[in-house]
Every structure is written in C-alpha cells, then in structure tokens.
Amino acid sequence: MQRFILSKKNHIALIGAILIIVGFTSELGFKNETVAALSFTIASVLGVAPIAIQAYQALKVKVVSIDVLVTIAVVGAFFVKNLEESAIVTFLFLFGSFLEQRTLNKTRSAIKELTEMAPESALKQMENGEFEEVAVDEVDVGDILLVKTGAKIPVDGTVLTGEGHINEASITGESVPVGKKKDSGVYAGTILENGTLQIVADRIGEDTTFGRIIELVEEAQDSKSEAERFIDRFSKYYTPAVLVLAIIVWLFSRDIELAITILVLGCPGALVIGVPVSNVAGIGNGARHGVLLKGSEVIGDFSKVDTIIFDKTGTLTVGNPKVADREIYTDNSEEALSYLASVEKESDHPLAKAVSKHIGDIKLYPVEKTDVIKGGGIVAHVDGHRVAVGNVALMEQENVYLNEKVRADIARFEGMGNSLVLTSIDGELKALMGIRDQIRPGVKEDLQRLKKLGVKNLVLLSGDNQGTVDLVARELGLTEAHGHMLPEDKSAYIEDLKAKSHIVAFVGDGVNDSPSLALAQIGIAMGGGTDVAIETSDVVLMNSDFSRLPHALGLTKATANNMRQNIAIAVGVVLVLLASVFFSEWMNMSIGMLVHEASILVVILNGMRLLRYKLRY
Amino acid sequence: MQSATIQLETLTCPSCAQKIENATKALGGVEKESVKVLFNSSKVKFDFDAEKISIEDVEKAITALGYEVKKSQVKVK
Numbered sequence: 183m184q185r186f187i188l189s190k191k192n193h194i195a196l197i198g199a200i201l202i203i204v205g206f207t208s209e210l211g212f213k214n215e216t217v218a219a220l221s222f223t224i225a226s227v228l229g230v231a232p233i234a235i236q237a238y239q240a241l242k243v244k245v246v247s248i249d250v251l252v253t254i255a256v257v258g259a260f261f262v263k264n265l266e267e268s269a270i271v272t273f274l275f276l277f278g279s280f281l282e283q284r285t286l287n288k289t290r291s292a293i294k295e296l297t298e299m300a301p302e303s304a305l306k307q308m309e310n311g312e313f314e315e316v317a318v319d320e321v322d323v324g325d326i327l328l329v330k331t332g333a334k335i336p337v338d339g340t341v342l343t344g345e346g347h348i349n350e351a352s353i354t355g356e357s358v359p360v361g362k363k364k365d366s367g368v369y370a371g372t373i374l375e376n377g378t379l380q381i382v383a384d385r386i387g388e389d390t391t392f393g394r395i396i397e398l399v400e401e402a403q404d405s406k407s408e409a410e411r412f413i414d415r416f417s418k419y420y421t422p423a424v425l426v427l428a429i430i431v432w433l434f435s436r437d438i439e440l441a442i443t444i445l446v447l448g449c450p451g452a453l454v455i456g457v458p459v460s461n462v463a464g465i466g467n468g469a470r471h472g473v474l475l476k477g478s479e480v481i482g483d484f485s486k487v488d489t490i491i492f493d494k495t496g497t498l499t500v501g502n503p504k505v506a507d508r509e510i511y512t513d514n515s516e517e518a519l520s521y522l523a524s525v526e527k528e529s530d531h532p533l534a535k536a537v538s539k540h541i542g543d544i545k546l547y548p549v550e551k552t553d554v555i556k557g558g559g560i561v562a563h564v565d566g567h568r569v570a571v572g573n574v575a576l577m578e579q580e581n582v583y584l585n586e587k588v589r590a591d592i593a594r595f596e597g598m599g600n601s602l603v604l605t606s607i608d609g610e611l612k613a614l615m616g617i618r619d620q621i622r623p624g625v626k627e628d629l630q631r632l633k634k635l636g637v638k639n640l641v642l643l644s645g646d647n648q649g650t651v652d653l654v655a656r657e658l659g660l661t662e663a664h665g666h667m668l669p670e671d672k673s674a675y676i677e678d679l680k681a682k683s684h685i686v687a688f689v690g691d692g693v694n695d696s697p698s699l700a701l702a703q704i705g706i707a708m709g710g711g712t713d714v715a716i717e718t719s720d721v722v723l724m725n726s727d728f729s730r731l732p733h734a735l736g737l738t739k740a741t742a743n744n745m746r747q748n749i750a751i752a753v754g755v756v757l758v759l760l761a762s763v764f765f766s767e768w769m770n771m772s773i774g775m776l777v778h779e780a781s782i783l784v785v786i787l788n789g790m791r792l793l794r795y796k797l798r799y
Numbered sequence: 800m801q802s803a804t805i806q807l808e809t810l811t812c813p814s815c816a817q818k819i820e821n822a823t824k825a826l827g828g829v830e831k832e833s834v835k836v837l838f839n840s841s842k843v844k845f846d847f848d849a850e851k852i853s854i855e856d857v858e859k860a861i862t863a864l865g866y867e868v869k870k871s872q873v874k875v876k
Contacts, residue, residue, distance in 0.1 A: 243821035245818050
C-alpha cells in the first residue's frame with residue numbers, strides 16, 4: 183500500500199490540482215462552501231499521504247527530513263480548518279518534487295551518457311568452441327571473445343586473430359579509427375567499425391580503463407568539498423532546529439498559523455541541492471569535452487590556480503623530436519655514422535630514436551660493453567673502438583677535446599633550441615647533432631587563453647638544456663623557463679612555490695612526473711587514458727589534447743561561481759522568507775511553499791547552465 | 800568481508816540519501832564506516848560480513864524505505 187501510494191505521487195499531484203481548481207470555482211464562482219470544503223479536504227488528505235509516508239520512513243531511521251516538517255504543517259493547517267492552504271501546500275510540494283526530478287535528470291544527463299556507453303554483452307567462446315552471447319559480467323580474464331563489426335569491445339584485451347579498425351573515442355576522445363591486428367591492445371567501450379576480431383580478455387569490468395574512467399567520474403560527481411560537508415552537517419541539525427523554533431513560537435504566541443508557516447518556510451531544499459547540482463553539471467560538461475575532473479575539491483582548487491607549470495616534452499611540444507642540424511668533424515663520415523647508428527639502436531631514448539631515424543639505413547656493427555651513463559649518454563665498444571654518444575658533460579668526462587670551432591657550433595645549435603648529441607670515437611669528436619622538437623599547433627593561443635582566465639605565471643620546467651627551454655619560452659610567451667631540471671628539482675621547485683602560497687597546477691604526461699603531479703595542488707595529466715595518469719592526477723585531459731586545458735580552467739571557474747550563486751540564492755531565500763513572516767502581512771504558508779519550491783528549481787536551472795558552458799575566447 | 804554496490808532508482812532528494820545511509824548503517828553486519836550513498840549516481844556502496852547479513856537483507860531494508868533496487872553487485876574483498 184505504502185509503495186503504491188508513493189509510486190502514484192505524480193498522479194496525486196495532478197488530482198490535487200484538479201480538486202483545488204474545483205474548490206476555488208465552487209467557492210468563488212458558485213458560493214458553494216460545502217463543495218469547496220469537500221474538494222480541499224480530499225485534496226489535502228490525498229496529497230499528504232505520500233509525504234506522511236516518507237516522513238514516517240525518515241523518522242524510523244532517525245532523520246528529521248523536509249517531509250516531516252511539511253506533514254506537521256499540513257496536519258496543523260487541516261486542524262485549524264485552513265483547508266485551502268493545506269491543499270495548496272501539499273500540491274505545490276508534490277508538483278515541486280516532480281519538477282525537481284525532471285530537471286535533476288537533465289543535469290545528470292552528461293554523465294549518464296558516458297556510463298551508458300559501457301558494454302553489456304559479449305560473444306564468448308564456450309567449451310564446445312562455439313561463440314555464445316553472454317552478459318559482460320560473465321566474462322573472466324583469459325576468455326576468448328568474438329567481436330563483430332559495429333559491436334563494442336566488451337573488455338580490455340589483446341587481439342588473437344583478425345584485423346579491423348576501432349573507434350576509440352570513448353577512451354581517448356579522438357574519433358579517428360585506429361587499425362588493430364594480432365597482438366594489438368583493445369579497450370572496453372570502444373567500437374569496432376570494420377573487420378572481425380577474436381580477442382583474449384586481459385582486464386574485465388571495473389578493472390578496464392573504461393570501467394575506471396566511469397568509476398572515477400561517478401565518484402567525482404558525488405565527492406564533497408569542505409563547504410558541502412559543512413552544509414551537510416548544518417542541514418542535519420537545521421531541519422530539527424526549524425521544528426524546535428516552530429514549537430517555541432507556538433508556545434509563546436499560541437498562534438498555530440504562524441508556527442506551521444515557519445515549518446514550511448524553513449525547509450532547506452535549495453541549500454542542500456544547490457551545490458551537488460552545480461557539481462554534477464560541471465563534471466558532466468567536462469566529461470563531454472574530454473576533461474575528467476576528479477570531484478568538487480579539485481574544482482575549487484583549480485578555479486583559484488595562479489601558477490601553471492609545464493613539463494616540456496610531449497606537453498608543449500609534439501613529443502616527436504627530429505634532427506634539425508648537424509656537423510661532422512671527420513672525412514670518414516660513413517664510418518662515424520655507422521658507429522653512431524649502431525650504438526643508438528640499443529637505446530629507446532627519444533633523442534637516440536631521432537638520431538637513428540635521421541641516419542636511416544646504414545651498415546650496423548655489433549655493440550659490446552654498453553654502459554649507460556645517467557644524465558650523460560652511452561659509452562660502448564664498436565668494431566674495436568671506444569664510442570661515446572651523449573651530451574657535453576659526457577664528452578668532458580671522456581676527456582674529449584672540444585676546439586674553438588666545435589664550441590662555437592655548440593653555442594649556435596643551443597641558441598636555435600636544439601638538444602645536443604655529440605659523438606666521439608676513441609676520444610676524438612666526430613659528430614654533433616642538434617635535435618629539436620616541434621611546438622604543438624595551437625599551444626600559443628591556448629596559453630594566451632589561460633592568461634586571460636587569470637593565470638599569472640606560466641612556467642616551463644624541463645630536463646633539456648637552457649637554450650632549448652629559453653627558445654620555447656620566448657616563442658610561447660611563458661613567464662619563466664628552467665632547463666636542466668631533474669624530476670627531484672621539479673618537485674623542489676613546486677614545494678618552494680607552494681611555500682610562497684601560490685596555487686600550483688602541474689601539467690605532465692603522468693609517466694615520469696608522478697611525484698610532481700601528486701605534489702602540486704592540481705595535477706593535470708595529459709594522458710591518452712594511461713593508468714598512471716588517471717590514478718595520480720586530479721584532472722585528466724583525454725587524448726593528450728592541450729586545447730582542453732583552457733576549457734578545463736574556464737569550466738572549473740564557472741562551476742565554482744555557480745556553486746556560490748546557488749548557496750547565495752538558497753540562503754537569501756530562507757532569510758527573506760523568515761523575515762517576512764515576522765515583519766509582513768502578506769506571507770502565508772502557500773506563498774512560502776511556492777517560493778521555496780521555486781528557489782529549488784532556480785538553483786537546479788542555474789546548475790544546468792553549466793552543461794552548455796563553452797569558453798568564450 | 801565483501802563489498803557491495805547497489806544501484807537504486809534515481810534519487811532526487813538529498814534527504815533520501817541520508818535516509819538510506821542511516822538505514823544501511825543500522826543493519827548488523829554492515830561495516831558502518833564504509834557506507835557511502837552516491838546521490839548523483841544513485842548508488843549505495845558498503846562492505847559487509849556475509850556471515851552476519853546477506854545482500855538480500857540489505858536490499859529489503861532499502862526497499863522498505865520506498866526505494867527501488869535496480870541491480871546489485873557483490874565482490875569478495
């Protein structure tokens with residue numbers, strides 16, 4: 183019975199509305215008091231039923247909810263024979279919660295779209311070798327699954343057989359199809375656009391990258407900031423306090439009307455719902471635009487940021503360095519390049535890769551006794567010669583003589599923003615290569631946007647030489663740039679800024695910068711959905727798309743503002759209502775309920791604006 | 800100890816969340832500290848002792864409050 187009444191809440195509101203109209207027409211139009219009284223009574227009794235049930239259920243678990251206040255108020259009004267008011271108040275309350283539900287669903291829609299992208303079924307290979315459709319929960323690690331064209335990849339896995347193109351937009355935000363063949367990794371929630379694949383399940387359910395993104399966003403939309411926790415504590419005592427206040431007023435004034443009016447006016451609705459609504463809409467907007475914000479605490483911090491630190495490689499630059507300049511100091515360049523290529527082939531350092539690529543096909547020698555010198559380069563034996571490949575420090579360590587011309591070349595190369603790779607054979611310098619990385623297209627404009635949004639310091643910290651770093655800084659208009667920074671230097675730099683009470687955001691790729699990401703108040707990972715990036719950072723820019731950074735900052739500012747507006751609206755409304763009870767003639771229960779419900783809708787609608795937020799410049 | 804996630808019908812009032820939280824915490828066998836009601840995603844997450852209480856009992860308690868349980872998931876911790 184209780185459940186039946188609760189499930190018919192919306193119908194009851196409708197019947198209530200009709201009865202109220204009937205009541206007023208017969209009272210004012212036909213002067214028929216009996217029919218009017220009857221209509222209002224039925225409307226009140228029907229309307230209060232679901233509210234009273236909710237109130238009872240709340241009291242059972244020791245919660246004094248809004249329902250309790252409203253129920254007492256309506257019952258009170260009923261007994262002092264104020265039938266119109268009790269009918270109108272119950273109707274407004276029910277109709278209000280109907281509208282709340284509708285609008286709340288809208289604010290949550292962005293995140294719902296994301297979670298609905300989760301795969302639900304899979305074609306699993308059974309013991310008889312046939313593929314059968316099963317729920318995705320029934321897939322275990324190691325199972326072999328069949329994915330057909332147009333289907334969602336159900337789990338994170340590895341391609342066993344077959345080829346195809348996959349749209350990975352749900353993970354990377356980039357909807358360009360990616361080719362997959364045997365041994366390629368595939369991600370849950372991505373869509374096979376053509377081809378047929380058999381994959382083996384590596385990670386399932388919540389452990390998949392997509393599962394973690396969903397969990398992260400879901401937790402984020404419900405995470406609470408300090409302010410919200412305060413409001414929660416506050417409202418726990420606030421509602422009972424309103425009840426006590428009403429009783430005191432009644433005891434002193436013996437005025438039941440006044441007491442029950444206070445009950446209705448004191449309802450804390452807009453205050454409790456205002457902040458979560460802004461939060462969910464803001465995070466939802468981010469999720470739609472490839473920005474994962476981990477909760478309202480992050481929104482609060484990021485909106486106040488004054489210093490953003492960038493780690494160069496792969497953040498401001500494309501991350502694909504190329505040899506741009508070279509000098510050879512020997513007549514036998516073929517041999518020198520052969521030795522160099524042989525050594526570089528051993529390394530997967532980005533500079534080494536650039537050198538290998540630049541030299542291209544050449545005779546390679548076996549390499550022996552390879553010794554990697556940290557922060558220097560590589561020393562190895564090739565074809566009976568001692569070959570050193572690395573920076574200037576390594577050459578000095580190897581006692582390689584650098585003559586006047588070489589020194590001039592080095593200065594010139596550095597001035598053009600190159601990273602240097604020097605090669606010596608048996609202690610004699612043979613080659614100098616200058617390697618440069620391209621600046622990401624659009625980065626300059628994005629940095630300008632960040633400045634317009636109020637970020638004072640844009641700092642570049644990099645392991646590269648100062649010349650390269652300065653060049654990038656000049657080109658991009660950064661406020662500061664420091665080269666030769668080891669990971670621990672970056673951490674120390676951030677500590678120092680924090681001690682000077684700056685609010686620091688660190689933007690990195692999340693692979694070798696985890697300490698800095700964690701240390702800065704806001705860690706921003708440029709990650710194509712890599713696990714480390716998702717785990718350690720506060721904000722994830724999907725698909726390493728730099729242009730999403732200004733949007734992220736603008737969005738957090740808008741969201742933080744929106745929360746403040748909602749709190750102001752809610753507190754303002756309650757104060758005005760309570761004041762007017764005592765100091766004005768026109769205030770009564772119905773108007774109070776109307777204003778109260780209207781204020782709830784206003785904060786929800788205000789929050790909803792965030793879903794459409796876009797950076798204006 | 801097992802951890803459970805219960806998906807509820809859409810929650811629309813923050814006091815619903817508080818009711819569900821209190822009701823779940825009051826059940827013997829449910830780890831009090833672990834109870835978390837996610838208002839926006841309309842989920843309840845908690846840890847419980849399977850020897851003292853079953854997931855069905857928790858579902859029943861929540862249904863009795865007037866909230867529909869859509870789906871529940873239990874994982875061994």
